[in-house]
Amino acid sequence: MSEPETAPPATPATQAKGWLNRTVVGAGITSALGDFCYETTTVILPGFLAVLGIPAAALGLIEGIADAVASFTKMVSGYVADKIGHRKLLVLIGYGLTPVGQVLIALSAGWPLLLIGRLVSWFGKGLRGPLRDAIVIQAVSPETRGRAFGFHRAADTIGAVLGPLLGVVLLGWAQAWPWDDAAGPFRFVLWLSVIPGALAVLAFLTLVKDPEHSPNPALNFFSSLRGLPARFKRYLGAVGLFGVGDFSHSLLILAATTLLTSSLGVVQAAQAAGLLYVWRNVVQIAVSYPVGAAADRIGHLPVLIAGYAFGALTALLTALAFWLAVDSVLLLGGIFFVAGLYVAVQEALESTVTAEMVQPETLTMSYGALGTVNGTAKFISSALVGAVWTALSPVLGFGLAAVLMIAGALALTRVRISG
Numbered sequence: 001m002s003e004p005e006t007a008p009p010a011t012p013a014t015q016a017k018g019w020l021n022r023t024v025v026g027a028g029i030t031s032a033l034g035d036f037c038y039e040t041t042t043v044i045l046p047g048f049l050a051v052l053g054i055p056a057a058a059l060g061l062i063e064g065i066a067d068a069v070a071s072f073t074k075m076v077s078g079y080v081a082d083k084i085g086h087r088k089l090l091v092l093i094g095y096g097l098t099p100v101g102q103v104l105i106a107l108s109a110g111w112p113l114l115l116i117g118r119l120v121s122w123f124g125k126g127l128r129g130p131l132r133d134a135i136v137i138q139a140v141s142p143e144t145r146g147r148a149f150g151f152h153r154a155a156d157t158i159g160a161v162l163g164p165l166l167g168v169v170l171l172g173w174a175q176a177w178p179w180d181d182a183a184g185p186f187r188f189v190l191w192l193s194v195i196p197g198a199l200a201v202l203a204f205l206t207l208v209k210d211p212e213h214s215p216n217p218a219l220n221f222f223s224s225l226r227g228l229p230a231r232f233k234r235y236l237g238a239v240g241l242f243g244v245g246d247f248s249h250s251l252l253i254l255a256a257t258t259l260l261t262s263s264l265g266v267v268q269a270a271q272a273a274g275l276l277y278v279w280r281n282v283v284q285i286a287v288s289y290p291v292g293a294a295a296d297r298i299g300h301l302p303v304l305i306a307g308y309a310f311g312a313l314t315a316l317l318t319a320l321a322f323w324l325a326v327d328s329v330l331l332l333g334g335i336f337f338v339a340g341l342y343v344a345v346q347e348a349l350e351s352t353v354t355a356e357m358v359q360p361e362t363l364t365m366s367y368g369a370l371g372t373v374n375g376t377a378k379f380i381s382s383a384l385v386g387a388v389w390t391a392l393s394p395v396l397g398f399g400l401a402a403v404l405m406i407a408g409a410l411a412l413t414r415v416r417i418s419g
Helices: 012-016 021-052 056-084 090-105 111-138 143-173 184-192 195-207 223-226 228-245 249-264 268-300 301-324 329-358 360-391 394-412
Strands: none
Touching: 012 021, 012 394, 021 056, 021 090, 021 111, 021 143, 021 184, 021 195, 021 268, 056 090, 056 111, 056 249, 056 360, 090 184, 090 195, 090 268, 111 329, 111 360, 143 329, 184 195, 184 301, 223 301, 228 301, 228 329, 228 360, 228 394, 249 268, 249 301, 249 329, 249 360, 249 394, 268 301, 268 329, 301 329, 301 394, 329 360, 360 394
């Protein structure tokens, strides 16, 4: 069957289409390349900050501010896309900003330029995220959303494995070169990460077809927000409560680096922590599609609640690792395994649960609202955990995160898909 020019979510023509189509595959390839670019930074950033002498509180603040910028950008981009009915150009700009941010980070000698670079990258991430997800949602039937998003997140995470893995290898290789300062090998890896970022733009331009929806020039931002279903607002409240504890995993990498430094030294500890993050992403790749397929059978919301419980367990285990001064790569690998489980569920299903609760004409804006809640909560969480870690102890920081994530999971159990 030929693909129609337009693809509203619930029409029979859409339902008849196979879920593994050109748009889903193209979006997956693009996301893999984009993740290859910026996840390389994620995995080496804690070590880069360590050699620059920047403390954990600064990392938490930088990541939190970046998440906040991305979140508010998601809201605006979703509204603009619903209003004008066109998304592809905005997604291309969003992917293009990521390598620009990488260049700024590579040039930084302290936290100000590093913060600016991270903001540019995360602005691009916020601009493209809800629009890309809406394109993928409209390219498949409601009955196959879990599988499509599970596949997309798995493809996305392939880049998050290959990028950090290559970054760790290159970091070790470049360490043997003569450098003027200890930050030299880190800058080298950052410069190389620009290449897949540029390829991501090209991939989305050539492979993805946007099933554009009709523009709605009369759409009002605030009235549209007020008109979102009450059940969806309750859902956002639960997501936000969980998100206040859902710290950036740059802090998880920093935790592993800190715990391993005494036995391995800072560079080898950074490499080991980077490999642990790669392991987390391998777990995410392995379980993303099975999670989506299971959710299509038994319900997306119950599986998401289970994922939130794994998130709380991740924070609790990290707190215990600091309490017991764990310096075993194997034991820390167990924590990163649990982290991979919960991130796979969270990233695959938060969007599909949203699509079940709202009308197609406000889907992109609803994704923007979801992203805004997530980003605002993560800003609070990353800044909070980093500040408590620095001022008091990492045990208290991650313990507080665990309590908040448990509260979010419990709140999610009170949300209904319909009604």
